[in-house]
Amino acid sequence: MDLLSEASSGPRVLAARHISAETSLPEVNNGINTTLLCHSYTLQPDFISYLSVLKTNAWIIIWSCGFVVVLTLCLIYVLTLRSALRYWKDSGISVAIVLAVYPVVAAAALLTTILPRVRILTEAIAQEAVMVAMYHFYLMLIAECGGVNQMIRRSEGSQMETRVLPCCCWPCCILPRPRVQKKSLAWLRYLVLQMPVIQAILYIIILILWTEDMMLYLNSFVYLQPFIAASILSGVWGVIMSVKAAEATGATPKLRFLALQLVLLIVKLQCGFAKVMPELFNIPCVMALHPSVFINMMQNIIMIIEMLFLSIWAWRLYRVPPEKMMDKVQHIVIAVLEDSLSSNEKSKEAEQSSYNINIKHDD
Secondary structure, eight states, X not given: OOTTTGGGSSXXXXXXXXXXXXXXXXXXXXXXXXXXXXXXXXXXXOHHHHHHHSOHHHHHHHHHHHHHHHHHHHHHHHHHHHHHTTTOGGGHHHHHHHHTHHHHHHHHHHHHHHOGGGHHHHHHHHHHHXXXXXXXXXXXXXXXXXXHHHHHXXXXXXXXXXXXXXXXXXTTOOOOOOBSSHHHHHHHXXXXXXXXXHHHHHHHHHHHHHHHOHHXXXXXXXXXXXXXXXXXXXXXXXXXXXXXXXXXXXXXXXXHHHHHHHHXXXXXXXXXXXXXXXXXXXXOOBTTBOHXXXXXXXXXXXXXXXXXXXXXXXXXXXXXXXXXXXXXXXXXXXXXXXXXXXXXXXXXXXXXXXXXXXXXXXX
């Protein structure tokens, strides 16, 4: 009995896994060819199989447009860094690393669209780039406030806000609020510094498991997820406390932190949702690709476009001096004070004139 010829009628029996989908079988039913190629055992096709499935117009358009966007991101990075170094001369290296996260993440996403099997490696690169950028954003905050001593003096003994995201989500959160001093700022620094260190160690373990055996990686990744989440959440908590402490001294880093925080959300939450989507929904094969491969390709294309928009937003944020918003606030406060003083003087003049009139009537 020929399994391949009998598959088109009656009860369907698929061929065994050792039959390669790459071998050309002209007499085989097209539906079986598509099924064998779509539901590949490895889920991540090699480059030759991946290229043969994609139409010529598809991979030319996708890869060429992605390459143009990455080059545009590099150009925007140079322009943004050139403008930012005028105002952040004391923390030029930190600003350069923070702004480099957008082209690095986009380049990693483009590499995944070309070589699907390097997805784990590009995820590690993108996530580590964000973690390192978070730490240098903390260093940039301290430099923007004039250093640790200047930040402590400008805080005037105020307390550090510890009940912020993600700890403020817990109903039983009764964390103490220490004063802004060298000890508390050093504690914040170590809390943020553990992110790139711990994440690098965890992803080295993940890459070792992935290299050894794909099934070993899939079975072990669940047990590593709590450590990854705890490290990221505690580090983000430290950065948000640093932002609140910097705002207490008059700095305005909230929008710049949001532009960096969105990259973290895209790299972690969006990529995580793309991983579980094929398991949650019954998605058919598109272009004879496994659903996870197709969704991963679309997710990386969307990520490249998102990095372009975030890079443009970062250019608008870093091309102006950080004191600009502070000056606006100070001008508003001065204007309000002047208005209040002028209104008080006018009321005093009115009272004086009415008093003079009353005296003349008495005379």
